[in-house]
Amino acid sequence: MKAANFEHHEPETIEEAVSLLESLDEPTILAGGQSLIPMLRFRLARPDTVIDLNGLTELEYIREDDGHLKIGALARHVDVEESAIIDRNYGSFADAAPLIADPQIRNQGTVAGSIAQSDPKGDWGTVLLAHDGEVVAQGPDGERTIPAKDFFLLPYDNMLGEDELITEIRVPESGSNEGSAYHKLKRKVGDYAMAGSAARVRLDGGVIEDADVALTAVDITNIAVDEAAEELEGERPSADLFREAGKIAAEQSNPESDEHGSAAYKRNMVRVLTQRALADATERATQDGPAADFGTDQLTPEGMAAEGD
Structure with a gap:
């Protein structure tokens, strides 16, 4: 047709x-x-x-500028996947890009378009939340900046006005003591996430100074889990700490049962994926030091039962 x-x-x-x-x-x-x-x-x-x-070729860019990573509205998923800046400093972006759909879609689809679509199963909204990012929009009254935590309202609905367009996605520039990661589970290549978790940590003297955790596909929008971040901040990284943060993330999620799995199974996925994302993020934040073992739980029925689901 x-x-x-x-x-x-x-x-x-x-x-x-x-x-x-x-x-x-x-x-x-x-x-x-x-x-x-x-x-x-x-x-x-x-x-x-x-x-x-x-x-609008002026919007085809990925760059660090004025204390931010800035992704123009016409930067494609593949541009993120192939960016040296992303690969060097922004682990969650690097993790998410090759997991999106298939090469044909990554070659044409845009990060900003995905954010504007505001599908709760979309990956970029979660990554943006984990980095405490912002959406830059332009309309008849000029430019405005919308914090990611305020942007997503309902499935496929957001704070963007009818006469506005996204010109840029941006997140604070990553420092040498900061790391991030994104993990998601899907049935097969090309599928949307059944569940996903992004984590970002910034260390100071071996202590987590700042952290964010965000989730994909387990609520009516992509969500930030502030309670998990609060559990992490001021503590030294450890497997037990990440296990507790994963448990909190699972408790704060609100998945629905469907043909892909029960709500209990998806909460278990959130718990384990959050642990994995935190472990990878912390390892990347300490990449100049010795590797740490933050052994994480497995996605098994036994693990689900252990959590009382």
């Missing part, structure tokens, strides 16, 4: 794109198009007008 007819606009500047958003009646934005194009093809979406952002 072919898409229904629509007007196609190709702005050459951000200002022109914002002007079109303001003047047109309910336009649809196209960036990577990995969600929109299949919907157009099967006529699940029938927009009258589409604003194609792919001419």
Whole structure:
């Protein structure tokens, strides 16, 4: 099936794109198009007008600047996967990128488009939350910055205004004593996550000075688990500490039972994936020192029973 007819606009500047958003009646934005194009093809979406952002090459960047890692709105998943900056300093981003869908989608889809889609099973929202990141949006009234913890409202719904577009995703620049990681479980290559966990830790003298934990696919949005972060801060890394943080993350999750597993099974996944993410994040934060053994639990029915599920 072919898409229904629509007007196609190709702005050459951000200002022109914002002007079109303001003047047109309910336009649809196209960036990577990995969600929109299949919907157009099967006529699940029938927009009258589409604003194609792919001419805005000024938004195709990944760079560290002014104390932040900045990812432009047209940076593709594969750009993150292949970025030397990401590989060197941002473990959770490096972990997440190759886990997204398949190479065809990673070559076209954008990080900002995934954030704008706000699918609770999407990976980038979780990574952004774990890094205490921000979404930069531009509209008729100018630019504004939205903290990631305020951005996600409901499945496929967020704080972005109808006449705004995302221009940049950014997170605080990672220091030499900071590490992050992302783990997710899915049935097969190309699937969305059944559950996922991102963790970031910053150490000071061997003590966790600052931490964040965030989860994928186990609530109505991607969520940050502040209670787990509070458990970690001020403590020395250890397997027992990470086990307790994983337990807290599982308790704060709200998964639903479906054909892929029960809610109890998914909470168990959250518990173990959080331990693994924290262990990897801490090892990366101490990569100049000796490797530590933060042995983590396994995803087994016995482990689930041990937690009383």
